[in-house]
Amino acid sequence: MTEPSAAAAGSPGEKATTDDGFIVFDQISKRFGKNVVLDDLSFSVGSGERVTLIGPSGSGKTTILRMLMTLTKPDSGTIRVGEDYLYHEERNGELVKAGEQHVRKVRGRITMVFQQYNLFPNMRVLRNVTEAPVHVLGRSQDEAEERAKELLDMVGLGDKLRAYPSQLSGGQQQRVAIARALAMDPDILLLDEVTSALDPELAAEVLDVLRDIAKSSDITMLCVTHAMKFARDVSHRVLMFDQGKIIEAAPPAEIFDDPKQERTRTFLESVLDET
Amino acid sequence: MSAGLWNYMFEGLLVTLQLTIFGAILGLVFAFAAGLARLSGNKLLRGMGFAYTEAFRGLSALVVLFWLIFVLPTVFGVQLAPLFAGVLALSLNIGAYGAEVVRGAVRAVPQGQIEAAIALNFTPWQRMRKVILPQAVVAMIPSFSNNLIELLKATALVSVVFLSDLTFGAQLVRASTGNTAGTFGLLLVAYGLIALVFTTLMRLLERRAAASLGRTVPPGMIARIFRRTEASA
Numbered sequence: 001m002t003e004p005s006a007a008a009a010g011s012p013g014e015k016a017t018t019d020d021g022f023i024v025f026d027q028i029s030k031r032f033g034k035n036v037v038l039d040d041l042s043f044s045v046g047s048g049e050r051v052t053l054i055g056p057s058g059s060g061k062t063t064i065l066r067m068l069m070t071l072t073k074p075d076s077g078t079i080r081v082g083e084d085y086l087y088h089e090e091r092n093g094e095l096v097k098a099g100e101q102h103v104r105k106v107r108g109r110i111t112m113v114f115q116q117y118n119l120f121p122n123m124r125v126l127r128n129v130t131e132a133p134v135h136v137l138g139r140s141q142d143e144a145e146e147r148a149k150e151l152l153d154m155v156g157l158g159d160k161l162r163a164y165p166s167q168l169s170g171g172q173q174q175r176v177a178i179a180r181a182l183a184m185d186p187d188i189l190l191l192d193e194v195t196s197a198l199d200p201e202l203a204a205e206v207l208d209v210l211r212d213i214a215k216s217s218d219i220t221m222l223c224v225t226h227a228m229k230f231a232r233d234v235s236h237r238v239l240m241f242d243q244g245k246i247i248e249a250a251p252p253a254e255i256f257d258d259p260k261q262e263r264t265r266t267f268l269e270s271v272l273d274e275t
Numbered sequence: 276m277s278a279g280l281w282n283y284m285f286e287g288l289l290v291t292l293q294l295t296i297f298g299a300i301l302g303l304v305f306a307f308a309a310g311l312a313r314l315s316g317n318k319l320l321r322g323m324g325f326a327y328t329e330a331f332r333g334l335s336a337l338v339v340l341f342w343l344i345f346v347l348p349t350v351f352g353v354q355l356a357p358l359f360a361g362v363l364a365l366s367l368n369i370g371a372y373g374a375e376v377v378r379g380a381v382r383a384v385p386q387g388q389i390e391a392a393i394a395l396n397f398t399p400w401q402r403m404r405k406v407i408l409p410q411a412v413v414a415m416i417p418s419f420s421n422n423l424i425e426l427l428k429a430t431a432l433v434s435v436v437f438l439s440d441l442t443f444g445a446q447l448v449r450a451s452t453g454n455t456a457g458t459f460g461l462l463l464v465a466y467g468l469i470a471l472v473f474t475t476l477m478r479l480l481e482r483r484a485a486a487s488l489g490r491t492v493p494p495g496m497i498a499r500i501f502r503r504t505e506a507s508a
Contacts, residue, residue, distance in 0.1 A: 118391035132395035164489020
């Protein structure tokens with residue numbers, strides 16, 4: 001396997017992580033029609049590492065997350081998570097297309113929080129958080145409820161257990177969605193523009209919760225966001241995307257204060273202007 | 276009208292209700308089977324769902340009934356009980372319309388819901404049962420309500436093949452009393468009242484379903500008009 005170029009950037013944060021190649025994208029390409037979204041992309045992420053993906057819209061950041069979540073299939077290349085390939089399995093020393101069972105096994109380590117929250121409107125808050133632990137992980141109802149209550153307390157919604165999602169504000173819904181994701185005990189948490197649909201004040205609630213989680217856990221996080229201060233606070237490494245390629249990868253202090261690429265500089269200026 | 280004639284009407288009413296209720300239940304089975312088949316990843320299932328829907332939407336329920344009652348016994352030697360033949364013909368027809376309702380409602384569930392279910396690693400079947408269908412069913416109810424009334428009205432077709440439903444009973448009454456306007460007027464009111472009962476029940480069901488999503492259905496038009504007058508007073 002080729003050494004992923006972006007990984008060489010290293011990742012010192014307040015807690016040093018080494019890139020042990022926990023998640024490896026190898027020569028991934030994806031096009032939608034004529035539009036090339038990802039172009040022969042290779043990079044890797046260490047276990048426990050928190051990586052923020054930045055770049056203009058359409059540069060392929062969200063596609064990266066969606067591929068890891070098996071929501072969008074790559075056209076070519078491989079993705080490995082731990083010992084397993086995500087879209088392939090090894091049979092007699094050969095890589096073949098993975099079956100549903102294999103995909104589910106690998107996918108079980110990953111979960112995602114979405115821009116539009118996507119809570120299940122037919123379930124109350126508590127059940128949104130317990131349903132998958134009970135029916136996917138096989139936990140007992142009591143065990144799942146106890147853990148769900150802990151998590152909902154942590155995100156400040158311990159008093160909304162009986163509410164329906166439609167009765168909550170966007171910021172509250174997103175915090176439930178975070179609790180729902182954590183209830184799966186994921187190794188990898190994907191955050192796809194989780195505050196983009198929220199007013200600044202509600203966004204701040206959500207980001208505070210995520211900061212706490214980042215500080216107190218060793219979950220590997222991949223985060224697509226325009227909240228640059230948050231990215232600077234929590235990530236070990238920032239990847240700058242442009243036209244389906246990573247054009248710069250560096251620790252946040254470096255990329256935000258002293259970007260090497262002109263494209264990164266102009267992008268950051270435009271984003272900071274907005275906020 | 277004598278008590279005996281009233282009896283014709285009353286027994287006919289029971290047959291009409293049976294045809295409607297059993298037809299609706301069996302029709303629901305056809306609707307879900309065909310509607311979900313059309314959304315399946317399996318080509319054969321999709322094709323079967325499509326063939327059924329297109330065929331029975333285009334066929335007159337009366338012609339299907341003729342086949343079940345007159346052709347099946349003579350050509351294939353299969354004799355169905357008349358009531359069952361009536362239920363089957365009506366439900367095949369209404370099920371084809373219902374299948375489109377099912378298909379539309381399932382497809383209208385936002386893609387984000389399915390993606391969230393994948394992100395929580397639900398199996399495809401769990402996604403359908405726990406996430407998609409509970410939401411889709413809520414969206415189906417108003418259309419099903421229309422289908423049910425259509426079905427009620429279509430039950431009158433069976434009087435043509437001498438099943439003694441409400442319409443058949445009314446014809447007997449009219450023949451023996453000669454009071455055409457009176458009898459058919461009564462018939463008109465009877466169907467209207469049954470329809471009213473069904474729509475009211477469906478409306479209640481709709482409210483309960485909406486509550487299962489934490490929503491409230493706005494009160495009916497009449498209630499709203501009254502509320503407005505109160506507010507402006």
